[in-house]
Amino acid sequence: MIVSVCSLSGAPGVTTLAAALTAAWPSSPLTVPVMVEADASGGDVKTWHRLSAEPGLASLAAASRRPNPDVADGVNPLLEYATETPPGFYAVTAEAAAHHCEGAVWQLGQRPWLLKKAGAAVADLGRITPRGPGLGILGASGAAVIAVEEEPAHLARLAACSVLTNGLEEAGVRAGLALTGGRDRFTDAEICAQTGLPVWARIPHDTLGAGFLRGQELPAGRTVWARARSWARERRDVGPVDWMPLLRCARDLAERLDTARPRTPGEDGPAQQGRDRAVKLEAVA
Numbered sequence: 001m002i003v004s005v006c007s008l009s010g011a012p013g014v015t016t017l018a019a020a021l022t023a024a025w026p027s028s029p030l031t032v033p034v035m036v037e038a039d040a041s042g043g044d045v046k047t048w049h050r051l052s053a054e055p056g057l058a059s060l061a062a063a064s065r066r067p068n069p070d071v072a073d074g075v076n077p078l079l080e081y082a083t084e085t086p087p088g089f090y091a092v093t094a095e096a097a098a099h100h101c102e103g104a105v106w107q108l109g110q111r112p113w114l115l116k117k118a119g120a121a122v123a124d125l126g127r128i129t130p131r132g133p134g135l136g137i138l139g140a141s142g143a144a145v146i147a148v149e150e151e152p153a154h155l156a157r158l159a160a161c162s163v164l165t166n167g168l169e170e171a172g173v174r175a176g177l178a179l180t181g182g183r184d185r186f187t188d189a190e191i192c193a194q195t196g197l198p199v200w201a202r203i204p205h206d207t208l209g210a211g212f213l214r215g216q217e218l219p220a221g222r223t224v225w226a227r228a229r230s231w232a233r234e235r236r237d238v239g240p241v242d243w244m245p246l247l248r249c250a251r252d253l254a255e256r257l258d259t260a261r262p263r264t265p266g267e268d269g270p271a272q273q274g275r276d277r278a279v280k281l282e283a284v285a
């Protein structure tokens with residue numbers, strides 16, 4: 001399943017949430033969650049962790065052009081293009097500049113079959129724009145988490161984009177909100193009434209949790225960080241990260257998304273399906 005994380009305005013913490021979801025996603029020997037940096041404006045993870053650019057988004061996009069899907073069942077094809085980050089989650093990283101990423105994001109949206117073959121691909125789409133390159137991946141997703149700051153201006157912008165969010169529903173993409181900013185000014189019902197979207201999570205402000213995902217050494221002590229990193233690799237015991245509210249919240253959201261069944265049949269269907277759904281979204285954007 002592809003889970004897209006995106007925003008419609010501002011910089012509400014999309015990349016951080018995508019990384020947290022990947023780190024917290026329920027893992028099994030056959031399901032290794034992979035974050036895919038598919039923000040057309042450029043990636044961050046490579047810079048956060050001083051990783052090399054390749055393998056990464058460009059080679060994944062090039063591979064997606066292959067005519068015949070020949071990936072064996074149970075094999076996550078994204079791992080070939082992903083790097084294990086120091087906090088323990090895998091990521092397909094992208095170059096920091098938009099001109100290196102736009103084409104690759106568009107290409108992946110045209111042929112999202114490699115993303116769909118992964119048990120859990122968490123795509124950071126950044127800010128979605130009308131007719132932007134990210135719409136293809138968004139339309140091919142099983143679920144879309146829209147991050148929005150719980151501020152009247154940002155909520156009003158989201159409400160004004162109902163033609164796009166309704167288009168997601170029509171394309172068979174389950175969509176819900178992740179509220180950021182930690183303000184709790186409005187109830188879930190009020191936000192749903194204004195935007196037409198359910199509140200799936202309220203992301204806590206958590207400097208340590210965000211710092212952990214960015215690879216920062218923070219004043220919690222080496223042993224605590226080592227235990228947290230080991231959790232992100234093994235995921236056997238939630239104790240080592242339960243004290244980070246961001247990771248705890250991401251785990252609840254990941255479990256919710258993982259257990260909910262996609263509405264559209266043929267989750268791993270032909271590439272054409274992704275194209276059709278993207279075209280449908282473009283038509284309403």
Ligand SMILES: Nc1ncnc2c1ncn2[C@@H]1O[C@H](COP(=O)(O)OP(=O)(O)OP(=O)(O)O)[C@@H](O)[C@H]1O
Nearest residue numbers: 011012013014015016017126204205206207210246
């Ligand atoms: N839940 C959080 N708690 C504390 N800090 C956070 C949280 N989420 C994000 N941040 C911080 O906010 C800043 C922006 O976060 P991030 O890069 O994830 O946003 P973005 O929406 O992806 O922005 P961009 O438009 O640059 O892609 C970063 O410094 C990050 O560490």
Ligand SMILES: [Mg+2]
Nearest residue numbers: 014015039126
């Ligand atoms: Mg970002």
